[in-house]
Amino acid sequence: MSDRERNRLLLVLFIGVLMAALDIAVTGPALPAIRAQFGMDVATASWIFGIYIVANLVASPLLAKASDRFGRRTSFLASVVLFGIGSIIVATAVDVTMLLIGRAIQGFGAGGIFPVATAVVGDVFPVEQRGRALGMIGAVFGIAFLLGPIIGGVLLLFGWQWLFWVNVPIMLLIIGLGVRLLPTGGGNAGGAFDWLGSIVLSTILILSALVLQGVGDLVKQGGSLSTAMIGMIAAVIVLLPVFVWAERRAADPVVQMALFDRRQVIVILAFAFGAGMAEAVTLYLPSLLVSAHGMNESAASFQLIPLVLAMAVASPLSGRVLDKQGAKPVVLGGVALMAAGLLVLGVMPRDMTMYYLFSVLFGFGIAVLLGASLRYMMLGETEPSQRAPAQAILTIVISVGQMIGAALMGAVAVSQVDTTAGYALAMVVTAGVMLALLVVGIWLHPRVQTAPESAPA
Structure with a gap:
């Protein structure tokens, strides 16, 4: 495959991941309108996100395994189609049950998009270009966070349903391009x-x-x-x-247990869990700003923009460094940046200058880990037949880390009489987790990744 063909393929993967990422970013602004239309209380409305997350977790290993049995193209496009069907059901929902069924189907489809896209990168990109490709895909989440509120605000003028209808033409575009550009790959599993x-x-x-x-x-x-x-x-x-x-x-197991016999895989998953815990910090930043600086919730949310910009810039940059230097220095550098940022904010939570410094340090650090590095390392540790399931496991571990991190930080925050002090302590505790990961990093391979034999395209 030529570089031009690879770049066109990367565009298809980019659009697919962006579609799923944008959905997360625009659903929040739509929530008040959805609640008003269906008369939902807060507890029921939380399932708009909750059922999506559960379905996403369940789908990741299943659709990733499907890419081994039926091919990358089939699995990726099936994931996109499921996401589109779920969007149509949500947009046409006449009651809460129909709405939640649509969200579950959306989440299930989204669960296969990122792991299979990463496996495709491993299949068709040579080792010296994988970091760049993964970095571009990783930057999608920062871009989606920036564009989501803008797109959501415009489409809400025409009705919240259009936030979901917009996925349909995107789905059709991906199918049209994907049929021609996506490699078959996989499809070799037996049993x-x-x-x-x-x-x-x-x-x-x-x-x-x-x-x-x-x-x-x-x-x-x-x-x-x-x-x-x-x-x-x-x-x-x-x-x-x-x-x-x-x-x-x-x-033909869904998860190859032999994967966990490799020490390097266990180390990678430890970093994935820690990165997920750290990412949960972002859930509490608006509350910290409200408490420490007296901002309203809307203004506090806009203060996330510096962090997201740092993520969007750092992800592709770190991918290029990965291609040249290998994973260990990039990963340890990213973790060190996260620890420094968390300590700065934890020690001086009432200083806005320190908050902006935190945003840059933490944004660069989290983008390094979640943007490309961990998936880059996992590709290097797995054979073609294990790539997609291994990426799904990585996704699950990150998600579990996020949920545990959110619960842990919430517990630490409410343990203090002063709310700001509670959030600051949660930042320091999370920084401690990052410092522990630096110790775990001793066992990371120092070498530049060597590719296993590529799967047929």
């Missing part, structure tokens, strides 16, 4: 489909997501674990060894 492993894993992910969201609500509202939550925790503990047993005996 019976792993139904048992798929069902058990899906159950574990659904229960885990419900428990973590429930714990997050308890932290905010107070209270203790319900009998139902305790039962879900017990079920997850019981099902985990069942899943491992099922995967070890399956002819």
Whole structure:
């Protein structure tokens, strides 16, 4: 494949990931209008996001595995079509049930887009160009955060439904380009489909997501674990060894257990978990600004723009450095920047100059990890037949880190009498996690990544 063909392919992947990322950014502004139309209370409205997250987690490993059995093109386009169908259902919803079904289908489709896109990069881009490609795709999330409120504000003038209708022409564009440009890849897996492993894993992910969201609500509202939550925790503990047993005996498992025998993979997943925890910081920044500086919520939200700009700039830049220097110095540098930024804000939470310094340091650091580095390293540690499932595992670990991080930081914040001091302490605690990751980084491979044999395009 020529460089020109690769760049055109990268554009297709970029548009697909951007479509899913924009949905997250525009749904927030639409929430008041959706609640008003359907008469939803706050608890019910939270499921507009909650059911999307749960479906996304469940879909990631399943659609990633589908790309091994049926090919990258088929799986990627199927994910995009599912996302589009979900968007149509949401836009035409006549009641809350129909709305949530549409959101679940959207989340399920979105779950396959990013892992399969990353696997495609591993299949068709040579090692010396993977960092650049992954960096461009990683920059999508910063771009979506910047464009989302603007696009959302304009489309809301015509009705909240248009925030979802707009996905339909984008879906059709991706299908038209993807049929011609996406490689088939994958499609080489043999053996019976792993139904048992798929069902058990899906159950574990659904229960885990419900428990973590429930714990997050308890932290905010107070209270203790319900009998139902305790039962879900017990079920997850019981099902985990069942899943491992099922995967070890399956002819074509959803998750290759041998992947976890590699120390480097475990180190990568540790960084993914830590990065997810750190990303949860962004959920509390507006509240910190409201508490420390007396801003209203709208003004506080706009103060996230410097951080997002830093992310959008750093992701493609770090990708290019990855291609030249390898992952270890880039990853450790990113973690160090995050730790420094968190300490600056934790020690001086009432100084806006320090907040802007934090935004630059933390924005660059989190973009380095989540933009390209972790996926770059995972591609280097997996064979073509494991690329997509491994990327899905990475996505799941990051998401679990986000949910645990949000609950942990919320618990730390409410532990203090002074609200600002509570948020500041949460920043310092998260900085401690980043410093611990620097120690874990000792075990990162120092070499520039060497590519395994490429899958057929």
